[in-house]
Amino acid sequence: xxxxxxxxxxxxxxxxxxxxxxxxAAVYNSGCMACHNSGVAGAPKVGDKDVWTDRIAQGMDLxxxxxxxxxxxxxxxxxxxxGFAHLSDDDIKLAVDYMVEQSQ
Numbered sequence: 291x292x293x294x295x296x297x298x299x300x301x302x303x304x305x306x307x308x309x310x311x312x313x314x315a316a317v318y319n320s321g322c323m324a325c326h327n328s329g330v331a332g333a334p335k336v337g338d339k340d341v342w343t344d345r346i347a348q349g350m351d352l353x354x355x356x357x358x359x360x361x362x363x364x365x366x367x368x369x370x371x372x373g374f375a376h377l378s379d380d381d382i383k384l385a386v387d388y389m390v391e392q393s394q
Contacts, residue, residue: 314389331366332365333366356368
């Protein structure tokens, strides 16, 4: 409890930082959309149910893995974290969740 109060105090004084996960749409719009809106390098376009159906059927764990560590497929290339190494794995998962929700 004391550590939490100390962190809160430091944060309120501007001496600490807080980590806040963005929502999936915000992460997507911060960079993923550059390829997934137009299909650059074979990226499946968000909202295109035909290209997402088989991907979604493979399961979320595989989609997360491909997004986080990268993937080379017949149709194109997904760099690790879409080239945004500063994003956390959890942020990437939120973006994947968002893309899947928009593409079902």
